[in-house]
Amino acid sequence: MPHDNSAQVDVSANRSASKWTPREKLGRVLWGGAAIVFRLIPRPLWGIRRAMLRAFGAKIGANVHIHPTVRIFIPWNITIHDQAAIGDRAILYALGPITIGARSTVSQGAHLCAGSHDWRDPRMPLLKHPIVIGEDAWVAADAFVGPNVVIGPRAIVGARSVVMKPVDADHIVAGNPARLIGHRPASDIGIDKAAENHEV
Secondary structure, eight states: OOOOGGGSOOHHHHHHSOOSOHHHHHHHHHHHHHHHHHHHSOTTOHHHHHHHHHHTTOEEOTTOEEOTTOEEEOGGGEEEOTTOEEOTTOEEEOSSOEEEOTTOEEOTTOEEEOOEEOTTSTTOOEEOOOEEEOTTOEEOTTOEEOTTEEEOTTOEEOTTOEEOSOBOTTEEEETTTTEEEEEOOGGGTTHHHHGGGGOO
16 A cells, blocks of 8 residues: 655654754753753752752742752753752653742652644644643652643642643542542642652
């Protein structure tokens, strides 16, 4: 059966496209080296990691806890507000902007993916859509949050869920794809943040 050439991906056009400015390319190279040091900083030295990210243009609030094994791409696209926590092995794939609200938790192994490709175009151009995690929200262990997704304030994304659509405030979602399984009562707010000194 003959192939439909119109459906073929234009790999050459994709690879030759200008996706980043020269300044961004230099920043990514420099951050690649700095990220090695970032991972070697002992866990309790939260302030040093915050300072490193700020030096690369990230907007990091007060008392933010980011674990050494967090993988961060393009730190200048990241905003993390006061008292938020990012757990071990989480991935902040910030091709587009990622904003994490105050007191929110992104647990171990979670993946925030602020980038994709336009599959409708044979050139597969890069898309840099934002992700927003609202205040007091919780993205649980190994969850995946896709580009152009807003997680509302106080919402909870269950462990290993896949979220590709917005999640309203106070909603609890789980599964692949994530579906509504409950609502967060007002009395829960702050309980898991106080527990274990914001461990994730």
